[in-house]
Amino acid sequence: MDLPIIVGIDGSEPSLRAVDWAADEAALRGAGLRLVYASLWERYEGACLAHDLGKPSEEVMAQDIVDTAERRAHRRQPGVKVTTDLLPEEPEYALVRESRTALAVVVGCRGRSGLTETLLGSVSVMVAGHAHCPVIVLRGSHDNQARSGVRGRILLGVGEKPAGTAAVRFAVEEALLRGVPLEAVRAWRRPVHETTGHPLIVGEPAHLYEQHAVEALEEALRDVPEGLQVQRRTVEARARDALLAASREADLLVVGARRRHGHFGLQLGRVTHGVLHHAACPVAVVPEPA
Template structure:
């Protein structure tokens, strides 16, 4: 049985946008939603003298944020089962630990305390890099966040490790009744030389097409209602995916694990799409 969809909230506008997105996703999945708010309020309250046994103002404020999130979720989807939890812990650590029991983890692009100039927040990036379950960072333009394009984009990386992300993308497309665009980027080193010779690209094209066919074959047989459009292109993967995100409701990429077992390691492509995608991004651990 799939675990709950967990949403990290901090009361900021990006986290409220992520909360609304998570509510809709939980309804689509016919699952449950768990609201998690984490902050280190005891770090600050321990510096002040205590004259009683009551809870501190920071703790009460943390509980208020979680309660407000639950109320907002119920207003958006009265039938959805919503639970909440408040923990005195670093937010990135708390969400990463919660990912062990989650089906999907959802976070906003940035939250309170993040410098405006930063493209991605100090919580969303480490959570996407280290969580044990798929992580969706809700970011992008309003129409993309509202699923206004009817398209899910999938970056097909290493074919031997693409299965988990591919399954996730097919299911996401099925739940949205959207089409799936599967993208495989390739580069010919000879083409990058200043005066490169005329090199036949046919071998690279055939290889990319074969890799796409192999990656999509099994899930396509299972998710027969999902229209699939496979695209191979000579370009940098990050450029292909960011471009595709402009007309997508969700961009799905895979992430590899470190051999040391310390969670996910995002490569340059993962970092690029998390910072520049025009739509929400799902980072899915390899099997």
Template sequence: MELPLIVGVDGSDSSLRATDWAVDEAARHGLALRLVYASRWENYEGVALGHELGRPSSQILAQHIVASTAERAQRRNPELKVLTDVVPEDTVTALLREANGASALVTGSRGRGAIAGRLLGSVSLAVAARANCPVIVVRGDDVSIDGRHGRILLGVSEGADTEAVRFAFREAYVRGCTIDAVRAWRCPAYESTDHTRLVSEPAHVHEERAAALLDKALADGVREYPSVRVRRTTVEGPAHKVLLQRAAAADLTVVGARRQSGHLGLQLGRVAHALLHHADCPVAVVPQHL
């Protein structure tokens, strides 16, 4: 049985845009869509108190948000199976638990209230950095969100990103689009022609190594999805800057994030962190368990 695609909802504009994106994504993969609202309403306000004061309780508000979001999802795709749940729990804790039973977890880039003024909501950042399933943070303009570029940007790092590569190829296959696979490279700062021990390794050597690493990383994906078009690119420069520049013309950017067993803190590299805060398209962070 296929696991559902889960969306964290809170009624914000960002959450609604994430839901729209998730509806289309679930339909592409033939998955059910599950909308989850996490709220610790029972810690602050009882249902009876809310009625006594003549206003909806937080619990009722949460249920209304989930119901209206589900209605929006059904209008966008009447044939999609949509499930809903209201969880009386801290949002990050609830979504991380939900991630264990999800094909992927989708969030907006900003939350409600004061958090909306930040580059990326703290909930989305925490979930992307710790979840055990792919997390897609929906950001960017309507062209990217609606998938009009026909291109998925895949950032390939030095280490093994097999799960991120597999995710990108599967997305490109169901969308019928091209993968723009990018490996950024740089000459170490200490290399120069006056350093005699390193004269034999000019810039083109590093570029060749980057190209070889890229070919190796993509090999399994190419074999599994031979119909997917792949454009390989090696670019000199910091990886986060290279990918941010190219993300503006992508429908989705995919990067890996290494998860070390037993580590409880945030596990995001500099590249993923920069993309989650600044990319001009949705960003998928795919965990690679070590």
């Protein structure tokens, strides 16, 4: 079965930018595009019907939103097959369920009032934390424009268990599809109790921790196909800070998120949560088995 790329839409400018980005991604992958609007309109409208169409007024509005998004997707990528759906349920739950049969889910970054550029809406966080497929959250370029391939690199955050992970495979695939280099970043820090002490032994622990970071990068990238340009970088810093700095020069930041079976809380680590809220480029959160 050919899986589609799903976009959560709500009529906002960020969600329309997500339609643009997802349409480009669908064209790259030869995939279909599915536009989903989910809302519990009947909770608020009850039996109040729109006079002309005999439907709840928010359902009429929802159809207008979907139609607008569909036209925009066709203009962006005329060759991509587009389907739409209206779902009478909370958007976060609808998108997580839809993610079971999706190649990826794309959502726009929608903050509140003057905090749009720094805070994510609850839907984006919920979907990124529970989806069964990669979730791309559109960060950066807050001008309602999708900017595919502007900086010409995919950024990968290499974590504690990188070898053969879904995040590594996704990042490699994105770089190959776009024909751009992959930059893999591994942050490292020496323990606080080893940052001071006798001047003759302070340098040695730092060297060892950096070497461990280098080895982690090599392990993560051992199966990268020949022909892909890879830039390996170790940084002495908090992982969140290192990735946020590097995101200013990337088209997409890819990070993994471990899924813990039987755990119903938010399944995003501190690093992933931090980059989702503050990265300067779109962020792809790729689920990893525990």
